[in-house]
Amino acid sequence: MRGRLFVTFLWLTGLSVLITGLLVSFLMRAAYMDSLGERMGKEGQLLAKSLDWESTAPGKPNFRRQTRLYSQTLDAHVTLMDKNGDVLSDSDQRSKKGKNNKNNSAVKRILQKKERSTYERVVTDNQLAVYVPVDYNGERKGVLRITVELDSINHSLRQVWVSMIIGLIFAYAVAALVSSRLASRFTRPIEEITQVAVDVARNKYHRRIPVKKQDEIGRLATAINRMGAGLRYQLETIRKSERRLTGVIETMESGLLMVDAEGKVTVANQAILSLFDLGSTSLINKSLTDLPVFHELQGLVHHCKESQESVRDELHLYFPTERILAASLTPIWGGETTGMGVVIVLHDITPIRYLEKLRTEFVANVSHELKTPVTSLRGFAETLLDGGVDDPKMRREFLEIIHFESLRLERLIGDLLDLSKIESRKVRLNVVKVSIDDLLRPTIKTMEEEIRKLDLQLHMKGERGFNVRVDPDRFSQIVINLVANAMAYTPAGGSITLTTGVEESSWWLQVEDTGIGIPSEDLPRIFERFYRVDKARSRDSGGTGLGLAIVKHLVEAHRGTIDVESQVGEKTGFTLRFPR
Ligand SMILES: Nc1ncnc2c1ncn2[C@@H]1O[C@H](COP(=O)(O)OP(=O)(O)O)[C@@H](O)[C@H]1O
Ligand SMILES: [Mg+2]
Numbered sequence: 369m370r371g372r373l374f375v376t377f378l379w380l381t382g383l384s385v386l387i388t389g390l391l392v393s394f395l396m397r398a399a400y401m402d403s404l405g406e407r408m409g410k411e412g413q414l415l416a417k418s419l420d421w422e423s424t425a426p427g428k429p430n431f432r433r434q435t436r437l438y439s440q441t442l443d444a445h446v447t448l449m450d451k452n453g454d455v456l457s458d459s460d461q462r463s464k465k466g467k468n469n470k471n472n473s474a475v476k477r478i479l480q481k482k483e484r485s486t487y488e489r490v491v492t493d494n495q496l497a498v499y500v501p502v503d504y505n506g507e508r509k510g511v512l513r514i515t516v517e518l519d520s521i522n523h524s525l526r527q528v529w530v531s532m533i534i535g536l537i538f539a540y541a542v543a544a545l546v547s548s549r550l551a552s553r554f555t556r557p558i559e560e561i562t563q564v565a566v567d568v569a570r571n572k573y574h575r576r577i578p579v580k581k582q583d584e585i586g587r588l589a590t591a592i593n594r595m596g597a598g599l600r601y602q603l604e605t606i607r608k609s610e611r612r613l614t615g616v617i618e619t620m621e622s623g624l625l626m627v628d629a630e631g632k633v634t635v636a637n638q639a640i641l642s643l644f645d646l647g648s649t650s651l652i653n654k655s656l657t658d659l660p661v662f663h664e665l666q667g668l669v670h671h672c673k674e675s676q677e678s679v680r681d682e683l684h685l686y687f688p689t690e691r692i693l694a695a696s697l698t699p700i701w702g703g704e705t706t707g708m709g710v711v712i713v714l715h716d717i718t719p720i721r722y723l724e725k726l727r728t729e730f731v732a733n734v735s736h737e738l739k740t741p742v743t744s745l746r747g748f749a750e751t752l753l754d755g756g757v758d759d760p761k762m763r764r765e766f767l768e769i770i771h772f773e774s775l776r777l778e779r780l781i782g783d784l785l786d787l788s789k790i791e792s793r794k795v796r797l798n799v800v801k802v803s804i805d806d807l808l809r810p811t812i813k814t815m816e817e818e819i820r821k822l823d824l825q826l827h828m829k830g831e832r833g834f835n836v837r838v839d840p841d842r843f844s845q846i847v848i849n850l851v852a853n854a855m856a857y858t859p860a861g862g863s864i865t866l867t868t869g870v871e872e873s874s875w876w877l878q879v880e881d882t883g884i885g886i887p888s889e890d891l892p893r894i895f896e897r898f899y900r901v902d903k904a905r906s907r908d909s910g911g912t913g914l915g916l917a918i919v920k921h922l923v924e925a926h927r928g929t930i931d932v933e934s935q936v937g938e939k940t941g942f943t944l945r946f947p948r
Contacts, residue, residue, distance in 0.1 A: 370555040377547030385536050385543070393532065397525055401491055404521070405498060408514050409487035411442060412500030416512045419448075419502055432457045438514075445515040451479055451508055469511075474499045478511050494518045557585045561592055568592075573600035623693075623714035626700070627669060629707030631656045643714060645688045665695065665712065672697040672710050683714070691718045733898045734784065737913070741777040745770055776910055783914040786845075787897065790921040797839040797925055804834055804868055804875075811844040812866070815851055822855055825863035830878075834870045836946065838926055846922050849915040850879040850942050856909035857940065858883030873948055880941035886934040894932065895920045 415438050439446040439459030446459040453470030469475045474488040478499045488499040497515040501508055560577050567575050573596050577589040617624055623640030627633055636651040644661045656662050656669060664683050672679040679697040684690070694715045702709045748766045756762045789795050812826070819826050847866075854864045862882040869876050886894060886901055893899045898913040900906040906913060923930045928946035 370551050370559075373551040373554060374548050377551060378544055381543035381547060382540060385539055389532055389536050393525070393529060396528065400521065400525075401489075401496065404496060404516070405487075405489040405491075408444070408496070408498040408516065409489065409500065412487055412498050412512055412514050413485055415446070415514070416500045416502045419504075419512070435459045442514065443516075445517075447513040447515070448502070448510060449475065449513065450510040453479075453511070456510065475511050475513075479508060494522065496521075557589060561585070561589055564592055564596060568596050568599060571603070573597070573603070621715075623712075623716075625651075625662075625665075625712040625714070626709060627656055627712070628702060628709045631669070633659075634702075634706065634709065640714065643691075643693065643716060644685070668695060668697050669710050669712070672699055673708060676708075682717075691716055692721050693717065730897060737780060737898065738777070741773045741780070744773050745777070748773075772910075776907075776912070779910070780912045780914070783912045783918060787914055787918055787921070790918065790925065795842070795925065797842060799837050799839050801835050801837050802840055804836055805832055807836065807838065807840060807843060808847065808866065808868075811847045812851075815848065815855075819851075819855060819864065822858075823860035824855065824858060827863060827865040828867075829865060830868040831870050832868065834875065836875055836948070838946070842922050842925070846919050846944070847877075847879070849919045853911075853915060854879060854881035854883060854940070856911060857881065857905075870948070874945050875948055876943060876945045878941055878943045880939060882939050885936035885938055885940050886932070887936055888934075891932060891934065895930075 419434065435446045435448055435457040436459045438444075444459075448456045448458075449469055450456050453468050453472065453475050455469065474490050474497070478486070478488050478501050481501065484501070484503055486501060490497045490499070494517060495515055496518055497513055500512045500514070502510045502512050557577070557580075564575050564577050567573070576593050576596070579586045579589045579593070582590075617635065617637045620637055620639055623643045624635060624637045625633060625640050626635035633651040633654050633656065640651075641647065641649065646661065651659065656666055668679055668681055676699050678699070679695075681695050683693040683695050685693060694717045696713045696715075698711045698713075700709050700711050701707075748770050752763065752766050756766060808828070812828070816826065851864060851866075858864065858881045865878075865880045867878040867880070869878075890899075890901045894901070895916045897917045900911070900913045920930055923944055923946075926946055928944055931943045931945075932940070933943070934940040
């Protein structure tokens with residue numbers, strides 16, 4: 369554009385300069401010829417008047433002298449002709465005498481003309497000739513011709529031409545410079561606008577066009593600036609919501625997968641990668657059929673696309689761990705380019721399923737645990753009713769069993785109620801600041817007697833005199849359960865040791881016995897409800913199988929931890945640790 373403008377400017381200036389040059393030189397030459405011709409005419413007329421016709425009668429030497437005189441004065445070639453056109457005299461001696469100029473049109477015209485003051489001018493390439501009539505006594509006697517060579521004139525005209533051409537070249541150069549400046553002034557704003565438009569097309573919006581004038585270009589620049597700002601704002605908004613969306617998708621706990629009409633993955637979040645143990649593999653643009661891990665999913669995707677309806681199902685994964693995923697597939701119209709795709713949301717419901725299983729098992733366990741004492745109660749009661757009552761020895765024994773079983777049943781129901789209260793978080797801890805001695809002593813006191821009866825030793829060790837923050841009733845429940853277990857699983861002659869300790873940010877309590885111990889394969893399960901290593905032994909000891917489950921819940925309610933260490937046939941130790 370700039371180049372084209374510049375060339376056009378050059379053409380225009382060049383052409384106009386050339387035309388003016390030609391016109392000026394032509395006019396100059398014409399004007400010069402005019403004034404020269406006129407002057408020569410006047411001079412010729414003067415000469416013709418002063419010509420003494422009598423004394424210059426044909427043939428007389430005076431005649432030539434006069435013409436030569438004139439010629440010298442005027443620095444011109446002077447010729448005198450009679451009315452027939454014959455040359456009477458010529459200032460140039462070399463020119464032929466007696467030459468007839470009758471047929472010379474200028475001569476003819478002059479001879480015919482009546483006016484006295486007249487002349488004829490004839491211009492040839494290198495000569496200017498003026499014809500003047502010669503009148504004597506009112507009679508036309510002949511014609512006087514004055515000729516000048518135009519050599520010198522042409523020479524000076526050439527010089528004018530040369531200087532004019534130099535001037536023209538100079539003018540042309542100036543014009544070129546100016547036009548180049550002008551062109552760039554016209555095109556610079558357009559170049560700037562183009563640059564900004566190109567930037568906008570490349571998604572760069574920071575550049576603005578400086579608007580200097582409110583002309584057409586200025587308005588265009590303003591419009592482009594506004595467009596850039598508008599696009600930038602819109603892009604910002606889009607990016608912001610995209611970031612938000614990506615953030616949500618990435619932090620989602622559920623796995624999200626989106627496939628397009630061709631079955632290629634367009635969106636896959638982090639959760640899906642961890643669910644299928646894919647590490648940091650990129651799934652984007654991969655075809656679902658090329659990914660064996662999603663084998664089970666492919667059928668569902670197909671079904672969803674075919675039916676154009678949402679599909680819900682469960683997927684079972686066996687690798688890397690066994691898991692159950694709830695899959696929800698929804699068809700989604702992704703626009704002309706993407707076509708009909710499918711959004712897949714996968715939710716890991718393994719924990720839910722596990723809890724459900726636990727609950728069913730628990731219900732079954734509870735029913736079973738309740739049924740056993742009830743069956744035994746019924747059996748002994750029936751035996752008594754069937755006549756056993758009459759045997760005093762049998763009556764006492766059976767009534768004692770019935771008493772023992774009903775106590776166990778009461779404990780079981782009590783434990784169950786406790787557990788359900790603690791699990792449903794209905795128990796509110798009444799935390800108070802209490803010294804460790806005040807906390808343990810009353811609890812131990814209630815059990816001392818029984819411990820002695822079982823022929824066991826009870827030791828208290830460790831640091832004392834520090835304060836703790838606990839719910840004393842609930843804490844005593846913890847200690848009673850642990851000591852009761854130690855009593856139940858330690859043969860006579862053994863010992864139970866309670867050790868306390870305090871550290872900077874925590875304190876601990878250990879309940880250790882020298883009992884039968886727990887096999888290491890059972891250790892991880894002993895906190896489960898109704899889990900017992902030896903069912904019969906637990907029953908005989910009057911245990912419910914819920915003690916440790918209650919203990920664990922209560923310890924956790926105090927934000928503490930419980931650990932167990934044991935060696936079969938040697939010892940078992942439970943360590944509780946609480947924050948201070
Ligand atoms: N001090 C211990 N020594 C040996 N085994 C223990 C001890 N404490 C608990 N156990 C084992 O853990 C099981 C669960 O304990 P618990 O929940 O208190 O139920 P139980 O009513 O049987 O005592 C017990 O049946 C027993 O097998
Ligand atoms: Mg117990």
